[in-house]
Amino acid sequence: MTEHLVTEVRGAALHVTFNRPEARNAMTFEMYQGLAEACTRVDEDPSLRVLVLRGAGGRAFVAGTDIAQFRGFTGEDGVEYEKKIDAVLGALAAVKKPVVAVIDGHCVGGGLGIASCADIRVGSSKASFSVPIAKTLGNTLSANTLRRLVRAFGEPRAASMLLMARRVDAQEALLSGFLTEVAEDLDEAAERVVAEVASGAPLTQWSIKENLRRLNAGGEVDDSDVVSAVYGSEDFAGAVEAFLTKEPMEWTGR
Missing domain, CATH: 3.90.226.10 (2-enoyl-CoA Hydratase; Chain A, domain 1)
Known part of the structure; x- marks a missing residue:
């Protein structure tokens, strides 16, 4: 710099x-x-x-x-x-x-x-x-x-x-x-x-940006890799449990 x-x-x-x-x-x-x-x-x-x-x-x-x-x-x-x-x-x-x-x-x-x-x-x-x-x-x-x-x-x-x-x-x-x-x-x-x-979920934020990028490129969008990465993440599994048990969630981006 x-x-x-x-x-x-x-x-x-x-x-x-x-x-x-x-x-x-x-x-x-x-x-x-x-x-x-x-x-x-x-x-x-x-x-x-x-x-x-x-x-x-x-x-x-x-x-x-x-x-x-x-x-x-x-x-x-x-x-x-x-x-x-x-x-x-x-x-x-x-x-x-x-x-x-x-x-x-x-x-x-x-x-x-x-x-x-x-x-x-x-x-x-x-x-x-x-x-x-x-x-x-x-x-x-x-x-x-x-x-x-x-x-x-x-x-x-x-x-x-x-x-x-x-x-x-x-x-x-x-x-x-x-x-x-x-x-x-x-x-x-x-x-x-x-x-x-x-304070937001890193993988959610990444997924929105990535799919917007793909949409802006035009044509049909295959988002299966993005969806799989988010739903298969430690963050998603942890957030589900935190929501159900009313515990605070700390995002890791994994």
Whole structure:
């Protein structure tokens, strides 16, 4: 990790902070790589239950990719860049544990792509969402990133955001379902949401994420391996007994 991407373990959560407040947390390629490494870390560490993403400074979650990195780009460079971003966002979307995005201020371009890969998003009343490339750089999005935005906002809203460079405020994001909650005390809301997620059944959470991933891939879904893994787990057997005997359950993820 670098000074621009800070990681910290708090309880059962790995917190990743995009830490370039002077640049509204615009992403460098090094920061994208650090995010991919955080995804691997949270999946490989059984003590970690949640991945939490947040921007530093209170002005932005992430204000896109650092534009200075685009100088001298060719068409081939653009293809390679979008492939790299697809790989990082694909890794984030594939994290087996819940991902929570805490959004204060602007969530723009690549930042919105990152937030769209989260499972749960909470924001402040200052949160806003846009991809203004039609009026700024004149670049484009990969089909994979576009598909995530369409799933997150619905096609009509995503199209208007992109074609008109339209900004969506916190209340519209809440009504659209993109945000789970708009909170005045964002720190308190984030702590509460993370605690609720971390207290849930790990294999249930994994199974929901995995089957959603398969459904989003299209076609018929064979979920027999997922269902078998959950119903055949020590957690399920223990939870049944705990429920019937009215004893507390401690999840192990096994």
